[in-house]
Amino acid sequence: MIINMQEFSARGQPLWDELDHELILLSDNPSRQLSLKQVKRLHYLYSRTCADLSEMRTYGVERDICAYLEALCARAYAELHTMERRRFINFHPFEWLSRTFPQAVRRHYRKLILSIALTVMGAIMGSTLLVVDPQSKDVLLPYAHLAITPSERVIKEEQSDSNTYKGRKMSGSAWYMIHNSKVSFMVIASGVTYGVLTFVLLFTNGVLLGAVCLDYIAAGESLFLTGWLLPHGSIEIPAILLAGEAALILGAALIGGRTRLSLAMRLRQALPDITTIAFGVMLMMIWAGIIEAAFSQYHEPVLPYWFKISFGVVQLLLVLWFFCFCGRKGAAKVFNAGENR
Amino acid sequence: MKFQKSVRIKIPEGIEFSMPVADPLIRGIAFLIDFFVKVVLSFITYVFTGYFSILFSDMAQTIGLISGFIIFIWYPVIFEWWWRGQTPGKRMMKLRVVDARGLNLSFSQILIRNLLRFVDMLPMGYVLGGCVALFSRTGQRLGDIAGGTVVVCAHKVFMPNIEELMPAQYNSLRDYAYVTARLRQLTSPQEALLLANSILRREQLEPQARLKVFGSLRIHFEQKAKYPEKLTLGMSDEQYIRNVADILFR
Numbered sequence: 001m002i003i004n005m006q007e008f009s010a011r012g013q014p015l016w017d018e019l020d021h022e023l024i025l026l027s028d029n030p031s032r033q034l035s036l037k038q039v040k041r042l043h044y045l046y047s048r049t050c051a052d053l054s055e056m057r058t059y060g061v062e063r064d065i066c067a068y069l070e071a072l073c074a075r076a077y078a079e080l081h082t083m084e085r086r087r088f089i090n091f092h093p094f095e096w097l098s099r100t101f102p103q104a105v106r107r108h109y110r111k112l113i114l115s116i117a118l119t120v121m122g123a124i125m126g127s128t129l130l131v132v133d134p135q136s137k138d139v140l141l142p143y144a145h146l147a148i149t150p151s152e153r154v155i156k157e158e159q160s161d162s163n164t165y166k167g168r169k170m171s172g173s174a175w176y177m178i179h180n181s182k183v184s185f186m187v188i189a190s191g192v193t194y195g196v197l198t199f200v201l202l203f204t205n206g207v208l209l210g211a212v213c214l215d216y217i218a219a220g221e222s223l224f225l226t227g228w229l230l231p232h233g234s235i236e237i238p239a240i241l242l243a244g245e246a247a248l249i250l251g252a253a254l255i256g257g258r259t260r261l262s263l264a265m266r267l268r269q270a271l272p273d274i275t276t277i278a279f280g281v282m283l284m285m286i287w288a289g290i291i292e293a294a295f296s297q298y299h300e301p302v303l304p305y306w307f308k309i310s311f312g313v314v315q316l317l318l319v320l321w322f323f324c325f326c327g328r329k330g331a332a333k334v335f336n337a338g339e340n341r
Numbered sequence: 342m343k344f345q346k347s348v349r350i351k352i353p354e355g356i357e358f359s360m361p362v363a364d365p366l367i368r369g370i371a372f373l374i375d376f377f378v379k380v381v382l383s384f385i386t387y388v389f390t391g392y393f394s395i396l397f398s399d400m401a402q403t404i405g406l407i408s409g410f411i412i413f414i415w416y417p418v419i420f421e422w423w424w425r426g427q428t429p430g431k432r433m434m435k436l437r438v439v440d441a442r443g444l445n446l447s448f449s450q451i452l453i454r455n456l457l458r459f460v461d462m463l464p465m466g467y468v469l470g471g472c473v474a475l476f477s478r479t480g481q482r483l484g485d486i487a488g489g490t491v492v493v494c495a496h497k498v499f500m501p502n503i504e505e506l507m508p509a510q511y512n513s514l515r516d517y518a519y520v521t522a523r524l525r526q527l528t529s530p531q532e533a534l535l536l537a538n539s540i541l542r543r544e545q546l547e548p549q550a551r552l553k554v555f556g557s558l559r560i561h562f563e564q565k566a567k568y569p570e571k572l573t574l575g576m577s578d579e580q581y582i583r584n585v586a587d588i589l590f591r
Contacts, residue, residue, distance in 0.1 A: 005590045027425070050354040057356075059530060064541075070358040074443055077352050082445040171402035178410045185414070189459035192483045197460075250453075250487060264441065264489050271449035271488070278456065 009065070012052045016072060019045040023075050046076040096276075097283075099327035104276040105242060106323065108249050115202055115244030119237075122206020127214035129207070140211040150219035157224070157299045169293055177289030180236060184243035184281045188250070188274070195251025202244045209237070227305040230312025232292035238319050239284035246277040348479050348491050350443040358443075360493040362480040363436045365471070368492060372467075374430035375417070382412050417458075421451045427495070437495035441479070450488040457484030513576075514584045517568055521588050524566035533589050536562075540586055543579070555579045 022042055026032060034042065053069040105112065129136050148156075190197035216225035253270035256263065295308065346362040363371075386408040394401035411419075420428040426438035426446050438454070440446050461470025461482045470482035479491050515521055539554055546554060555578035562585050563573075573581060 047354065050352075050356055054356055073352070073354075073356065074350070074358050074360070077350075077354075077443055078440070078445045081352075081443075082440075082447075168399060170399045171406060174403040174406040178406055181410070182414070185456055186459045189457045192457050192460050192487050254487070267487060267489055271447070271453055275449040275452050278452065 015045055015048050019049055019072060019076060023079055026079050046080060049073055100276055101280040102323050102326040104273040107273060108245055111248035112245040114248060115241045118199060118202040119206035119241060122203040123210030126207035126210030130211050130214050150216045150221040154221050154224045172293035173290045176292045177286045180285040180289060181282050184239060184285055187243040188246045188278055191247030191250030194254050195248050198244055198247040198251060205240060223305050227308040228296055231308050232288045232296045234312045234316035235284050235319060236288035239281045239288060242277055243281045246274045249274055346480055363492040363494055365474060367434050367436060371430035371434040371436055374433055375428050378429050379412050379416055383409060417455045418451055422448060435495050436492055438490050438492050441489045441491050450490050454484035454488035454490050457487050512584050512587050513572055514568055514588060520566045520568050524588060527565045528589055536582060536586050540583060555582050558582050
């Protein structure tokens, strides 16, 4: 049997056109709310078009009509079956910052602990290497501003006045923000290597941090070190650790472990949290960039160390409070609602 | 014969549809177009900040740095989000990023596939991503695998006009209802498809090949149902086949 194309087309065309029109409306206005009647109609049109495609494939021979119906069914399927809407219109920044972000971080706390542990191990390794072989400093700290002795740097920095960075503050902040964001994005992307490169990056970062700290502590410049690193480090280092956490989430989703879910499903589950953490990290890096350019680079006598250290300590405590306690109430409510269902 | 990879999606309604995966060369051209757009945007920003720096040097540098960051890092994310999986380069080359399961793209997918460019680019010039895409069944680079996305050809499909394909004209073969019914009964969908394609693509054939194809088809269909010789004697092979197609499809 071969379909009478004219009859088939005349019968189906109005329905296909109506479905096409509805899909264009939905695509142009993603936040459009449909009534129950409209949803039922849309589903009916979709089912009819699917049935027509099926009939066409079995009895028909017109390849162009088949391709047209396939494209129509694919579009309708995507609109009807996608759970996540284009929600930027309904995006609430405060809600996201106070609940979504800290909750996403806490949900994967084991990966965060692993990220911290890798950095700490790296720091121990870096400081140990510097103690065992002081000549290794050139290799461990290959940066111009760290090549001179800590005491020399402290003298140099303390001699500079408040005009040293005049006219460069804003661009300096922007440079730090962009550089730090790129580094954290690189760390997140490293998760695709099943977390292997993430391990290397976090450990290397720890080695660098440990070597710098020990270098300054051994030279008796602990006060300068704390005043220099704490104001921006209290937000920048946690941001790097969170980037490591996001990378490890990605790595874990790729590996799979004990779960029976397919790779696609595992990744689909992990993506929203990775995205949330990535954005949070970027915000933290923007703030760290501002602090680093406007605050960290000024030392005594321009800015007293006690002030810088106090600022850093308060900021660190706020960061800890934010990630440990912020959004807990909301999470409990959601959990209870889930239980009641 | 050219082999094109495709993504096949089976939906709960019991039907399956496929999307042709974008050719790596076409993707490369789309990437180059995007790169050119980025360079042009950067140049415009550079000129603007150059004038601006006469008055506000620090602010001009800041604008330059931030716009460079947005242009080179966030450009694909922003465009793929607003244009539903297309950047200017992809739009020009008629490509689109789609969800590997046929659903709408989510923002997380777009962000992750673009964040992972940092790894795909390693060690230089997308060598790693390119190699992974070449060996992938659906041409996915690492970013696509992690984001659950595929880059497909996005040619707009329009409803074909049947009247345009076969204009309604007098068909002398219809005068013989019995033979016509027999022809419809004996023709399989595959044979009808072959016939339809030969008519649709006839303009692409060389004159000699065109004569040969329609001659062979006529012999084939004449064996199925024989019309009186007085009717078909002066009829060209192509006209005969067009009349048969008219019988089968109308």
